[in-house]
Amino acid sequence: MSFIVNYLRRVLRLPPVVAFVALALGSCLVGYTLMYFELSQHQSSTRAGYLQFETDNIKLEFPKSWFAYEVENKNASGVFYRVGIVGPIGEAYFAVQDENATDFIMKRFNLTNITSLIIHMANDTFTAILGKNPQATLLFRENSTMSILSLDAEYTKVSISGVPDSRGALHNVTYIIIAGMKQQRLAYILFLSEEATWDEGYQTFVTILSSVDLRRWNDETSGI
C-alpha cells in the first residue's frame, strides 16, 4: 500500500502530470463558469428562478430547470412556427401558422372550425399512443373557451392512461389543447404533464403563458 502511495506521490509531482491535471480541472471550471454567467445573464428580472427566451418571433420566461427551443419551417404550404419548452414536470408547445399554412392544415384534414381542429389533435395524439400501447384509453374531461394571447380560444382537456415512455413504463398523462384563430392565422398551444404532477406543472405552464409575447403574431404586417 505504501508503495502505491509513494509511487503516486512521485508521479503526481511530474510537471507533465501536473499540467495535465491543471488543464483538465481548469477547462471544466471555465466551462461551468461560462454556463453560470450565461444563466445569470438571462435571469428574469421579475420572476425568481426563471430565464428569458427572446427571439425575433417570441419573448417568454421559463423555469431554470426547463429548456426552450424554436423551430421555423417555411415551405410551399406556408410558414409553420413552433416553440417547445420541456421540463421535468411537463412539456409545453406553442405553434403559430400563417394564413397559407392554416388553410393548408384545415383543408388537408377536412377541418371546418377550431373545435374540429382540437378534436382532431386529441385523436391524432391518441392514435399515435395506441400504436405503441393498444390498451391505452382516452378520456375527454373538459371543453370550454378562454381568452389567451389576445384572442378568444377554445380548449379541451383530455387524459390518456397507459402512455409508454422510452423505457416502456406506462404513465397516465393529461393534455390540454388550446387553439384560436386571428386574421386567418392559427395558433395552438399544447401542454402535457403526468397526472401525479399535473397541478404543479399546470401552475408553471400558466406562469410561462402569462409571460408569452408572440411578437410576429401580434405584428399584423408580418408573415405570421
Next chain:
Amino acid sequence: MRLLESSLPQKSDLIHAVLGGAICFFAVFLVSSMASGILLQILVFLGWTGVMTYQDQFLLAAGLILFGTVYLVGGFCGGLYTGYKVKENLKVILAVPGLIGFTISTVIAYFFGHIDFSFIGMIYGFYLPLLGNLVGAYLGGYAMNWPSEEEKEEAGKLTLELQK
C-alpha cells in the same frame, strides 16, 4: 546523412505511435458517452438545464468541459503508451497519437452527421478535440519520459565524475 537518418523516427516507433492513436480513439470513444451523460446529470442536479436553450454559449461551455474530461484524457492515454514504448524523437512522434485519434473520431462523426460546420460547431467539434488530443498526447508521452529525482541526481553525479 547519418545525422539526418538518426533524427528520423524509426518504423517501430511509428507503429507504436499509430497504436497510441488507436488507444487515444478508444479512450475518447469510451469516455465521451459517459462524460456527456454525467454532464447532463450534473445540469439536472443543479437545475441548470435551461442553459441548453442558449445553444451557442452552451456548446462552447460543454466543449470546454469535454476538452478536459474527454479529449485531453484520450490524448493522454495514447501519449502514455507511445511514451512508454518510444524514447527518441518525442517532439515529432508524440504528434501522431493525437492526430490519429482525432482523425478517426472526426471521420466517424462526419459519417454519422455529427459535424456542424458553423463557427461554434467547428470550435466544439473540431478545434477543441484536436487541441485536446494533441496536448494530451504530448503530456502523456513526456510524463512517461520525464526524469525522476533519482535519475536527475545520478545524471548530476555522472557529470561531476566526468568533469573530475
